[in-house]
Amino acid sequence: MAALVPFVPPPPPVFQWMINTARQLIAERRNIHQQLERIANCHHVNAWTIIANRVFVATRFAATPRQCSKNGMPSNEVMKTSVG
Numbered sequence: 001m002a003a004l005v006p007f008v009p010p011p012p013p014v015f016q017w018m019i020n021t022a023r024q025l026i027a028e029r030r031n032i033h034q035q036l037e038r039i040a041n042c043h044h045v046n047a048w049t050i051i052a053n054r055v056f057v058a059t060r061f062a063a064t065p066r067q068c069s070k071n072g073m074p075s076n077e078v079m080k081t082s083v084g
Helices: 019-031 033-038 041-059 065-069 076-083
Strands: none
Touching: 019 033, 019 041, 033 041, 041 065
């Protein structure tokens, strides 16, 4: 009988912004700056959702609101789980 080898999935690909998409993100963030300044922090996710949707419509590049707000940087939780 052959021994079973455990399956270890490969790590997810690193999120990386395309140049045109990054420029679009900057432009959309600039357009909504006044609203981000006025609304409470707990409602920022709504503004980032609008930005993510506008970036997708303009560039066909899908990014989550969190990726837009963090500029594609992984969170500390993701860094801890992927390192060890």
